[in-house]
Amino acid sequence: xxxxxxxxxxxxxxxxxxxxxxxxxxxxxxxxxxxxxxxxxxxxxxxxxxxxxxxxxxxxxxxxxxxxxxxxxxxxxxxxxxxxxxxxxxxxxxxxxxxxxxxxxxxxxxxxxxxxxxxxxxxxxxxxxxxxxxxxxxxxxxxxxxxxxxxxxxxxxxxxxxxxxxxxxxxxxxxxxxxxxxxxxxxxxxxxxxxxxxxxxxxxxxxxxxxxxxxxxxxxxxxxxxxxxxxxxxxxxxxxxxxxxxxxxxxxxxxxxxxxxxxxxxxxxxxxxxxxxxxxxxxxxxxxxxxxxxxxxxxxxxxxxxxxxxxxxxxxxxxxxxxxxxxxxxxxxxxxxxxxxxxxxxxxxxxxxxxxxxxxxxxxxxxxxxxxxxxxxxxxxxxxxxxxxxxxxxxxxxxxxxxxxxxxxxxxxxxxxxxxxxxxxxxxxxxxxxxxxxxxxxxxxxxxxxxxxxxxxxxxxxxxxxxxxxxxxxxxxxxxxxxxxxxxxxxxxxxxxxxxxxxxxxxxxxxxxxxxxxxxxxxxxxxxxxxxxxxxxxxxxxxxxxxxxxxxxxxxxxxxxxxxxxxxxxxxxxxxxxxxxxxxxxxxxxxxxxxxxxxxxxxxxxxxxxxxxxxxxxxxxxxxxxxxxx
Numbered sequence: 241x242x243x244x245x246x247x248x249x250x251x252x253x254x255x256x257x258x259x260x261x262x263x264x265x266x267x268x269x270x271x272x273x274x275x276x277x278x279x280x281x282x283x284x285x286x287x288x289x290x291x292x293x294x295x296x297x298x299x300x301x302x303x304x305x306x307x308x309x310x311x312x313x314x315x316x317x318x319x320x321x322x323x324x325x326x327x328x329x330x331x332x333x334x335x336x337x338x339x340x341x342x343x344x345x346x347x348x349x350x351x352x353x354x355x356x357x358x359x360x361x362x363x364x365x366x367x368x369x370x371x372x373x374x375x376x377x378x379x380x381x382x383x384x385x386x387x388x389x390x391x392x393x394x395x396x397x398x399x400x401x402x403x404x405x406x407x408x409x410x411x412x413x414x415x416x417x418x419x420x421x422x423x424x425x426x427x428x429x430x431x432x433x434x435x436x437x438x439x440x441x442x443x444x445x446x447x448x449x450x451x452x453x454x455x456x457x458x459x460x461x462x463x464x465x466x467x468x469x470x471x472x473x474x475x476x477x478x479x480x481x482x483x484x485x486x487x488x489x490x491x492x493x494x495x496x497x498x499x500x501x502x503x504x505x506x507x508x509x510x511x512x513x514x515x516x517x518x519x520x521x522x523x524x525x526x527x528x529x530x531x532x533x534x535x536x537x538x539x540x541x542x543x544x545x546x547x548x549x550x551x552x553x554x555x556x557x558x559x560x561x562x563x564x565x566x567x568x569x570x571x572x573x574x575x576x577x578x579x580x581x582x583x584x585x586x587x588x589x590x591x592x593x594x595x596x597x598x599x600x601x602x603x604x605x606x607x608x609x610x611x612x613x614x615x616x617x618x619x620x621x622x623x624x625x626x627x628x629x630x631x632x633x634x635x636x637x638x639x640x641x642x643x644x645x646x647x648x649x650x651x652x653x654x655x656x657x658x659x660x661x662x663x664x665x666x667x668x669x670x671x672x673x674x675x676x677x678x679x680x681x682x683x684x685x686x687x688x689x690x691x692x693x694x695x696x697x698x699x700x701x702x703x704x705x706x707x708x709x710x711x712x713x714x715x716x717x718x719x720x721x722x723x724x725x726x727x728x729x730x731x732x733x734x735x736x737x738x739x740x741x742x743x744x745x746x747x748x749x750x751x752x753x754x755x756x757x758x759x760x761x762x763x764x765x766x767x768x769x770x771x772x773x774x775x776x777x778x779x780x781x782x783x784x785x786x787x788x789x790x791x792x793x794x795x796x797x798x799x800x801x802x803x804x805x806x807x808x809x810x811x812x813x814x815x816x817x818x819x820x821x822x823x824x825x826x827x828x829x830x831x832x833x834x835x836x837x838x839x840x841x842x843x844x845x846x847x848x849x850x851x852x853x854x855x856x857x858x859x860x861x862x863x864x865x866x867x868x869x870x
Contacts, residue, residue, distance in 0.1 A: 335360045344370055367391040369422075373400040384409035388416040396422035396454075403427065406436035407444075414444040422454040426482070434460045439467025446474025453500075454480040461487045469494045476500070484508050484528075496520040507531055507551075519543040530554050530574075542566030553577050553597070565589040576600050576620075588612040599623050599643070611635040622646050622666065634658035645669055645689065657681040668692050668712070680704035691715055691735075703727040714738050726750035737761050737781070749773040760784050760804065772796045783807050783828070795820045802826040 339347060339361055347366060351358045370387065372379050379402040388394065394417045399405050405425070413420065423445070425434065437460045445452055452475045457463065463486055472478075472494040479500050484507035491506070496517045501524055508531040518527075519540040526549040534555040541563045548569055552561075553576040564573065565586035572595040580601040588609040595618040603624040611632040619636070620643040627648050634655040641664045649670040657678035665682070668691035675690075680701040688705075691714035703724045708731055715738040726747025733756040741762040749770040757774070758781040765786040772793040780797075781804040788809045795817045803824060810832045818827060 332360060336363055336366070339363075339366055344372065362391075364391075364393040367394055369396040369398075370394055371398040371400070372402055373398060378404075380404040381406055381409035381412070385412035385416075388413045392416050393419065395419050396424075398422075398424040398426075400424055400426045403434070407438055407440045410437065410441040411444045414441075414448040418448065419451060420449050421451055423449075423452065424454075424456045425458065425460065426456045427459050435462055438462045439464055439470070442467040442471040446470045450474060451477055453477055456480075456482040457486065458482055459485045461485070463488075465490055465492045468492050472497050479503070481505065491515055491518065493517045499523065502526065504528070514538055514541070516540050522546065525549065527551070537561045537563040539563055545569060548572065550574070560584040560587065562586055568592065571595065573597070583607055583610060585609045591615065594618065596620070606630050608632055614638065617641065619643070629653055629656065631655050637661065640664065640684075642666070652676050652679075654678050660684060663687065665689070668714075675699055675702060677701050683707060686710065688712070698722050698725075700724065706730060709733065711735070721745055721748060723747060729753065732756065732776075734758070744768065746770070752776060755779065757781070767791060767794070769793045775799065778802065780804070790814050792817050794818075798822060800824055804828045805832070807831045 335357070339350065342350070344367075347361050351361045370391070379399065381404070384399075384405060385408070389412075394413070397413055397417070397420065399409075402425075410423075410425075413423070425437070427434070437457070439462075441460075442463060445455070455471075455475070455478060460483075463483075465488070468483075468488075469492040472492065476497050477500055478498050480503045481498070481501060482505040484505050486509060488506070488509040488511065490511070493515070495501075498521060501521050503526040504518075504521070504524060505528045507528050511529065511532040511534060514529070514534065514537055516538045518524075519538060519542075521544065523546055524544050525546055527544070527547060528549075528551040530551050531554040534552065535557060544567060546569055547567050549572040550564070550567070550570060551572075551574040553574045555578055557575065557578040557580055560575070560580055560583045562584050564570070565584065566589065568589065569592060570590050571592055573590070573593060574595075574597045576597050577600045580598065580603060583598070583603065583606060585607045586609075587607070590613060592615055593613050594615055596613070596616060597618075597620045599620045600623040603621060603626060606621070606626060606629070608630055611630055612635065614635065615638055616636050617638055618641040619639060620641070622643045623646040625648055626644060627650070629644065629649065629652065631653050632655070633653065636659065638661055639659050640661050642659070642662060643664075643666040645666045646669045649667065649672060652667075652672065652675065654676050657676060658681060660682075661684055662682055663684050664687045665685060666689045668689045670693055672690070672693040672695055674695060675698065677699045678701075679699070680703075682705055685705050685707055687710040688708060689712045691712055693716050695713065696717040696719060698718070698721065700722050703722055704727065706727065706729060708728050710733040711728075711731060712733070712735040714735060718736065718739040718741060720741065721744065723745045724747055725745055726749070728751065730753055731751050732753050734751075734754060735756070735758040737758050738761045741759065741764060743764075743766070749768075751774060753776055754774050755776050756779040757777060758779070760781045760783040762785055764782065765788065767782070767787060767790055769791040771791065774797065776799060777797050778799050779802040780800060781802075783804040784807040786809060787805065788811075790805065790810060798821060800821050801823050803818070803821075803826070806828045807830075810829070812832070815829055818824065
């Protein structure tokens with residue numbers, strides 16, 4: 241081993257023994273060679289010798305003092321050498337892989353580290369997609385122009401929420417970035433209109449960006465049909481086009497040139513009718529026309545043979561458009577928030593339909609033909625006037641979500657229980673007085689919502705729905721729970737607010753997975769000690785009852801985070817033990833009774849003076865408790 245290898249392999253002087261001779265220094269280090277053996281170097285400045293101890297072997301070499309002084313400076317600067325070499329040892333491929341996970345702001349900072357990083361940070365593929373959403377408020381036309389000039393290889397630019405960008409910035413991108421394929425000018429704030437963007441931007445796209453495939457121009461209220469006509473004639477490769485909230489009253493005929501268009505969004509415009517030439521978009525798969533003034537559709541709409549999703553919500557349709565029934569490939573149909581009074585029997589022609597939304601209309605009855613949609617998975621007809629469900633509803637065997645809330649149902653057909661794949665059933669705010677006994681056949685049911693009905697009891701077979709995880713039954717007339725209620729072993733959320741419950745069956749405390757339990761506004765006067773067996777409980781609401789005592793064992797619920805026991809008759813001393821619950825974050829106990837004798841002993845003010853003031857109650861009652869309760 242020569243002199244250079246010795247001095248370059250030792251990392252740093254670890255200690256210096258000052259008790260020995262001034263001419264003798266002892267340095268210890270670890271040699272990070274391939275064999276990873278520990279070596280000790282003894283340097284004798286007086287004799288000019290280096291002794292290397294490696295296990296039992298010991299070798300000595302001579303060196304010149306001038307060489308030692310030169311190499312000693314190398315050792316002292318070892319840390320700075322390591323810092324610089326740590327950057328150099330990274331392969332370019334590895335460095336580029338790391339840079340690919342950084343946002344553009346961090347990437348610009350990396351350019352300032354060193355020359356190597358500057359070169360890697362400017363690699364083309366790192367700047368092919370630019371998303372400036374995180375710094376949207378500071379981006380203006382000058383920034384955009386500089387970016388386009390420095391990185392003309394950009395292919396996707398997202399200026400989401402960049403409200404300072406105008407025609408000048410878009411003209412710079414379109415003229416300098418010839419290969420741009422995606423341009424996003426979306427905005428989350430629907431109140432901010434892009435008045436600085438006009439038809440000039442569309443003309444630039446048409447002239448310089450013939451390869452453009454995706455364009456989002458939401459809230460650009462100053463663009464006109466003339467500008468769109470220029471755009472459609474130049475950018476014929478468009479596959480995605482978003483022109484929502486642009487105050488458009490019509491669509492130019494040149495849109496038929498977009499033969500590759502797959503998704504068209506025209507939400508929140510002033511469209512009163514849909515032109516026939518839209519039906520010439522043979523590859524169109526998704527069409528959104530929400531929040532317009534449409535009342536009818538062109539008959540040639542059936543020519544959209546590849547259309548799979550159609551959204552017509554928030555328009556003024558008074559009846560189900562028969563023109564829709566010819567769209568045999570349709571899988572998702574939304575007609576929410578219209579004034580539809582009846583559904584056409586021709587709906588059975590939509591044999592591939594998987595999701596149907598007819599909520600917030602004026603529908604009073606359902607045709608039998610709707611049950612022929614055997615592929616239907618989601619059916620939402622809430623907020624209507626439906627009185628009864630069709631008996632043939634069991635034919636919708638693939639149904640997973642059924643929502644008939646806010647209607648006028650007074651009973652459920654037994655055939656409803658023969659939907660093997662049903663997972664979510666919403667029936668709140670109806671006139672139901674009882675549940676069918678066969679409801680237990682819903683073996684896949686996970687969530688059931690029955691609030692605001694007239695139900696007084698659960699059938700005994702109800703507890704056989706062992707897949708149930710969420711049960712919400714607010715504002716009914718339930719007097720008691722079935723004795724076998726504990727069989728709902730997978731129940732995680734139970735809400736029974738606003739009923740007439742007084743007691744709990746013994747099996748109730750076997751719900752080991754129960755995490756949320758709301759029992760407010762009932763007639764509960766006693767809390768059993770078995771409540772402590774609900775070990776998974778995180779939220780417990782017992783407010784507005786007649787409870788006068790809470791068992792101390794309730795403090796063993798260490799997972800409890802929220803506890804509401806206000807508006808009861810619980811003495812003040814009952815609250816003290818709850819400081820033992822470490823995870824408790826929200827504890828509301830105001831408007832409870834305080835014994836007059838206790839009030840005199842503690843010189844506390846009358847309860848009426850601090851009523852509805854939780855902070856003062858805590859200051860009087862929990863003066864010695866942790867601050868997290870205040």
